[in-house]
Structure formats: structure tokens, C-alpha cells
Amino acid sequence: MQPGSGKRRAAVGVAVALVSVLWASFAYPQTSALEYQVKASYLYNFVRFVTWPSDVFGRDGAFQLCVVGAERFGAALAPIAGERVEGREIVIRRLDQSAQARAAHCHLLFIAEGAEAAGIVAERGMLVVGETPGFLSRGGMINLIETQGRIRFEINQPVAQQAGLVFSSRLLELSKR
Amino acid sequence: MGGFLYRLRRLPISGKVVFMMCGLSAIKLLLICGGLILYERSTFERQMEQKLTLLADVIGLNSTAALAFNDTGAATETLAALSSDDHVMAAALYDVRGHLFARYLRRGLERSFADSVPILPQLTFSDGQAELVRTVVFKGQSIGKMYILSDTGEWHDALRGLFGIVSVLVVAVLSVAALISVWMQRVVTDPITELVDLMRRVGQERDYRLRATKKSDDELGVLVDGFNDMLGEIGKGRIDIERAQVELRQLNLQLEQRVLDRTAQLESANKELEAFSYSVSHDLRAPLRAIDGFSRILLDEHSAKLDESGRDSLARVRRAAQRMGALIDDLLKLARVTRTEPVHEKLDLSALAQEVIESLRSQDSARNVRIDITPGLKAQGDAALVRVALENLLGNAWKFTAKCSEARIEFGAAVGGGTAAYFVRDNGAGFDMQYANKLFGAFQRLHTVEEFPGTGIGLATVQRIVRKHGGRIWAESTVNQGSVFYFTLAQDEARAAA
Numbered sequence: 001m002q003p004g005s006g007k008r009r010a011a012v013g014v015a016v017a018l019v020s021v022l023w024a025s026f027a028y029p030q031t032s033a034l035e036y037q038v039k040a041s042y043l044y045n046f047v048r049f050v051t052w053p054s055d056v057f058g059r060d061g062a063f064q065l066c067v068v069g070a071e072r073f074g075a076a077l078a079p080i081a082g083e084r085v086e087g088r089e090i091v092i093r094r095l096d097q098s099a100q101a102r103a104a105h106c107h108l109l110f111i112a113e114g115a116e117a118a119g120i121v122a123e124r125g126m127l128v129v130g131e132t133p134g135f136l137s138r139g140g141m142i143n144l145i146e147t148q149g150r151i152r153f154e155i156n157q158p159v160a161q162q163a164g165l166v167f168s169s170r171l172l173e174l175s176k177r
Numbered sequence: 178m179g180g181f182l183y184r185l186r187r188l189p190i191s192g193k194v195v196f197m198m199c200g201l202s203a204i205k206l207l208l209i210c211g212g213l214i215l216y217e218r219s220t221f222e223r224q225m226e227q228k229l230t231l232l233a234d235v236i237g238l239n240s241t242a243a244l245a246f247n248d249t250g251a252a253t254e255t256l257a258a259l260s261s262d263d264h265v266m267a268a269a270l271y272d273v274r275g276h277l278f279a280r281y282l283r284r285g286l287e288r289s290f291a292d293s294v295p296i297l298p299q300l301t302f303s304d305g306q307a308e309l310v311r312t313v314v315f316k317g318q319s320i321g322k323m324y325i326l327s328d329t330g331e332w333h334d335a336l337r338g339l340f341g342i343v344s345v346l347v348v349a350v351l352s353v354a355a356l357i358s359v360w361m362q363r364v365v366t367d368p369i370t371e372l373v374d375l376m377r378r379v380g381q382e383r384d385y386r387l388r389a390t391k392k393s394d395d396e397l398g399v400l401v402d403g404f405n406d407m408l409g410e411i412g413k414g415r416i417d418i419e420r421a422q423v424e425l426r427q428l429n430l431q432l433e434q435r436v437l438d439r440t441a442q443l444e445s446a447n448k449e450l451e452a453f454s455y456s457v458s459h460d461l462r463a464p465l466r467a468i469d470g471f472s473r474i475l476l477d478e479h480s481a482k483l484d485e486s487g488r489d490s491l492a493r494v495r496r497a498a499q500r501m502g503a504l505i506d507d508l509l510k511l512a513r514v515t516r517t518e519p520v521h522e523k524l525d526l527s528a529l530a531q532e533v534i535e536s537l538r539s540q541d542s543a544r545n546v547r548i549d550i551t552p553g554l555k556a557q558g559d560a561a562l563v564r565v566a567l568e569n570l571l572g573n574a575w576k577f578t579a580k581c582s583e584a585r586i587e588f589g590a591a592v593g594g595g596t597a598a599y600f601v602r603d604n605g606a607g608f609d610m611q612y613a614n615k616l617f618g619a620f621q622r623l624h625t626v627e628e629f630p631g632t633g634i635g636l637a638t639v640q641r642i643v644r645k646h647g648g649r650i651w652a653e654s655t656v657n658q659g660s661v662f663y664f665t666l667a668q669d670e671a672r673a674a675a
Contacts, residue, residue, distance in 0.1 A: 170239065173242065
């Protein structure tokens with residue numbers, strides 16, 4: 001990340017926007033657009049709280065955030081695109097199916113409900129996030145679930161460890177206990 | 178303050194020294210403790226800031242996920258960890274927009290939180306509380322604010338501890354200082370006290386051989402040396418004075434002895450002389466009586482055988498013999514006066530003088546003399562001797578006024594020549610004051626026998642009588658105007674009479 005006050009200010013602006021969205025989701029959890037805005041901010045936060053092996057990034061250093069079934073997010077992912085985390089620019093990739101993920105060198109693969117493949121193969125350096133009940137038992141690493149009007153997440157750490165991903169302990173603490 | 182200073186001034190030196198040392202120690206201790214407290218205070222503020230900053234940062238860091246994933250419950254749990262610190266009163270997390278996100282309150286505390294982040298640039302102390310706001314940063318991005326509020330009980334605890342230590346220190350240091358100063362002050366005050374005691378002893382016993390012991394080589398040593406030197410000088414001076422006194426006393430004794438010896442010699446010589454003159458006078462009378470008696474027989478029985486010239490010669494022989502008899506009588510009287518010791522009794526001088534005048538009048542009744550005697554003059558003396566003196570003085574006055582047309586004689590008491598005395602005044606012939614010193618010598622006469630008869634022994638007799646009484650006699654006179662004879666019998670009585 002290039003140290004520059006302008007960029008940092010921009011980043012803060014994005015964060016503010018995200019949290020405000022989050023706040024809104026808090027107030028109106030039943031609205032599905034807001035739900036995906038919250039989920040988009042969660043994806044962004046996962047990028048920050050999970051550590052990837054450094055060798056999985058290409059020359060350009062971009063962070064490939066891939067989404068299967070992206071139409072559900074609408075414009076919610078727009079604020080994340082281009083955002084930088086630890087110097088890596090987040091690039092949003094929309095995939096038709098999860099099988100394309102390997103070829104696309106995805107670092108984070110979000111599989112929307114209904115788009116899951118029969119078997120998810122754990123790929124080194126790829127965080128697989130879903131939103132379907134039982135997603136973890138089918139090889140998912142993080143599953144977003146709605147509890148009491150709030151969006152929480154559960155984590156399958158052994159699978160993530162196999163993929164060389166290190167979860168922040170604080171993230172683990174927040175996962176559904 | 179004045180009373181305090183007065184009491185301080187009255188303290189003995191030892192007390193002053195102890196007071197000064199203890200006072201100094203107390204002042205030093207208080208200054209040190211004051212400095213210590215100030216230092217502790219600044220240290221405490223720094224420590225407080227460090228501690229609160231650390232707490233805020235750690236809690237903030239632990240709350241990053243909760244902030245990011247909007248998990249108030251997790252954030253509240255993290256904040257609750259602050260309960261392990263007794264002094265943290267409250268804490269709050271504010272999200273990135275500055276809205277209250279999670280909060281912590283110490284048990285039993287009621288407090289409302291601001292909905293938005295308080296603006297505090299640094300640690301702020303107020304009302305015994307300290308508050309601080311820190312930005313929670315995660316991976317270079319601010320994701321919220323952490324507010325923490327703490328009481329300053331630690332400071333009070335520290336202060337209480339400090340005061341405890343200080344009071345123990347003050348008591349300990351002061352008692353040690355008192356002990357040491359009581360012990361040390363003796364170095365200074367013992368020589369002084371000794372010197373004062375010695376001075377008192379010297380003053381009471383007058384023993385100038387006493388010496389102070391020198392114990393140090395400082396100013397006190399010099400003082401002791403000076404004191405000893407002074408005692409030595411005084412002692413030496415006293416010895417000289419005592420020696421001189423002894424010598425003087427011996428000299429005095431010798432002198433007295435010499436006076437006694439001389440007096441005895443004089444007295445014996447005088448007695449011999451008196452005995453001699455008495456016997457001479459007495460023995461002279463017998464042949465004189467024979468001369469006079471036989472001359473009278475010649476004149477009475479053999480006058481026919483003598484011519485006029487012979488009778489005249491015989492008459493001259495008789496007159497001379499009689500005159501010589503009178504002289505011898507007077508000399509005997511004088512000798513008797515000299516020999517007899519006066520017997521002191523109460524005398525009525527006025528009455529005595531009156532009697533003497535009466536006897537003079539009876540002998541010479543043709544004279545008309547005005548007599549003026551002050552009544553009631555009393556004195557102490559020998560009646561017989563004083564009568565002789567008055568007989569002589571009044572007799573003289575009678576005699577020397579014989580040629581006056583209006584003779585006057587006075588007897589009284591007055592002040593003459595600066596001394597109170599009795600006097601006999603007449604307005605008779607008087608004498609030239611030039612010869613006043615010859616008046617009282619025996620056989621000294623200022624007038625010829627032809628002018629005024631007399632033997633020249635009377636005033637000598639009066640003077641002896643007056644002297645025997647311890648008195649004095651003197652005279653004032655103007656030729657042809659009269660004389661005054663003053664005399665005293667004893668100094669005190671003459672004054673009382675005046």
C-alpha cells in the first residue's frame with residue numbers, strides 16, 4: 001500500500017460507508033438488499049481478519065474476490081471493488097459456477113444460496129464462504145447465517161487450515177459459539 | 178510570635194541548641210517530603226496516562242472484530258474485562274462514525290454515556306477523575322474510538338502511603354535528631370555550664386585560686402583561658418591588697434603603741450611638773466607669809482622708829498608679798514584644775530552665772546552694771562570647775578568694764594565663729610585681735626597691772642577647764658568697744674543649747 005493521506009482518507013470514507021450500511025441493516029434486517037449490503041461488508045472484513053499465504057498472489061498483487069450467483073448482491077459489492085487491504089487491491093469477479101474458481105485464481109469465493117456445487121474442493125489459498133445451512137459440512141469454511149434478525153457466521157477452521165488460511169483469533173471469537 | 182521568641186530567648190543554651198537542630202531537621206524533612214510528593218504526583222500522572230493508554234489500546238485492539246462485525250455483545254464482553262481494575266469507572270466504544278457502540282460501568286455505578294465520542298485530545302484530570310479517548314486502529318485504519326474513565330484513587334492510596342511513610346520518618350528522624358542533639362549539644366554547652374558554675378563558685382567563695390578546665394581549642398577554649406588569666410590577675414591583686422592591709426594594720430598598731438607610750442611619758446612628765454609646781458607654790462607661801470607678817474609687825478609696832486621713807490618701803494614690801502601670795506593662789510588653783518578629773522552632772526548655767534554676778538556685786542557694790550543673763554541654759558559638767566571658769570570670765574568682764582559709764586555684761590548662747598557656743602559679752606576695754614593667740618597663755622597680760630589688776634593666770638585656767646570638758650574657747654573683740662568670749666563644754670550640748 002502506497003502511503004498517502006489521500007488514499008487513507010478514501011479508505012476511511014469507504015469504511016464509514018460500509019458501517020453506515022451495516023447500521024442500516026441493523027435497523028431493517030428483513031430487507032434483502034440491506035442484508036446483502038451487510039454481507040458485502042462481512043466479506044470485506046473477512047479479507048481483513050484472515051491471513052492468506054503470501055505466495056498465492058499474482059504479480060499484480062490483486063485480491064480476487066469471486067462471487068457465484070452475484071445477482072443477489074446487486075450494487076452492494078461496488079464499494080468494496082478497488083478497496084485495498086494490506087496493499088492489495090480488491091478485484092470483484094463474478095463467476096457462473098464455482099468450478100471456475102480455480103482457473104480464476106480466486107482468493108475468496110462466495111457461493112450464494114442455490115449456487116453451491118455438489119462438492120467443494122478445498123483449494124490452497126482460497127477462502128470459501130457460503131450462506132446456506134449445512135454449507136460447512138459440505139466443505140465450506142465460513143457460513144453466513146441469520147439468527148434473531150442478525151447476521152452471524154460460523155467457521156470450519158480445520159478445513160481453512162488445510163487451505164493454508166489463518167483466521168484471526170478475534171474472528172474466531174466472534175464466530176457462532 | 179513575639180511570645181514564642183521571648184520564650185526561645187529565655188531557654189538555656191542547651192535548649193536552644195537542641196531546638197535549633199530539631200527544627201532544622203524538621204524543616205529539611207518537610208522540604209524533602211514536599212519535593213517527594215510533587216515528584217510522586219508528576220510520576221503518578223505519567224503512570225496514569227501510560228496505564229489508561231495501554232488499557233484503551235488493548236481493549237480497543239481486542240474489540241476490532243466486534244466493531245468490524247457489529248457485534249455489540251462481544252465488544253461489551255471485552256470491555257467487561259476492565260472490571261479487574263478497581264479504578265476504572267467506565268469505558269465505552271464508539272464506532273467509526275462516533276456513535277456509542279458498547280459500554281462498561283463499574284459495579285454499583287450509575288452513569289449515562291454520551292451518544293457521540295467526547296472530544297478529549299489527551300488525558301484529562303477533573304474532580305478526582307481521569308478520562309482518555311483513544312482511536313482504535315486496525316491494519317492502519319481507524320475503526321472506532323475507545324473512551325476510558327478512571328478514578329484517581331490510586332493517587333490517594335499512594336498519597337496515603339506516602340503520608341504514612343513521611344509521618345513515621347518525621348517521628349523517627351526527629352527522635353534521632355533530638356537524641357543526637359541532646360548528646361552533641363553537650364560538646365558546646367558543657368564547657369559553658371562548667372564556666373558558669375565556676376563563676377558562681379568564685380563569686381560565692383571568693384576563692385580566686387579556682388581554675389576552669391580547658392577541653393577544646395575553639396573559642397570556648399580561648400574563653401576558658403581568658404577566664405583563668407582574669408582569675409589569676411584578680412587573685413594576684415587581692416594578695417597584694419591583703420598584704421598591704423596587713424602592713425597597714427601593723428603600722429597602725431605600732432603607731433598606736435607609740436602614741437600610748439608618748440602619752441604615758443607626757444603624762445608622767447606633766448604629773449612631775451605639776452607636783453613640782455604645786456610643792457613649789459605651797460612651799461613658797463610659808464616664807465611669804467613670814468615676810469608679810471613680820472613686815473606688818475614692823476609697821477604696827479615699830480613704825481615710830483621708822484621714818485616716812487622706811488614705812489613706805491615696808492608698805493611696798495607688804496604689797497609685793499600680797500601680790501605674790503595672790504599669784505601663788507592662782508597658780509595652785511590652776512594646778513588643782515589640771516589635776517582634778519571633772520565629774521559630769523547636770524548644771525544650770527544661768528543660775529551659776531547669776532550666783533557669780535551676785536558675789537561680784539557684793540564685793541563692789543558701788544558699780545552700776547547692767548546684767549543680762551539668758552535664763553534656762555543647761556549643761557553637763559563639773560559644777561566646781563565650771564564655776565571657776567564663769568568666775569574668771571564674768572570677773573574679767575566686770576573688771577574690764579570698770580572704766581565704762583554704762584557697763585553691760587551678757588551671758589547666753591549663740592553661734593560664734595560658725596559654732597554654737599555659750600558666750601560672755603561685755604562692752605569694756607576689749608583687746609587688739611592681733612594678740613588673740615596670747616590670751617589664754619599663763620602669765621600673758623594685754624594690759625598693765627596699773628590699768629587693770631590681775632595675775633594673767635585666769636584665762637589659762639578657764640581654757641584648761643573648758644578643755645577638760647572636751648570643749649573649746651575663743652574670743653572676738655574690738656579695742657574700747659568690748660569683747661565676747663565663746664566657749665563650749667561638749668560639742669553636742671553646746672549645739673543643743675544653741
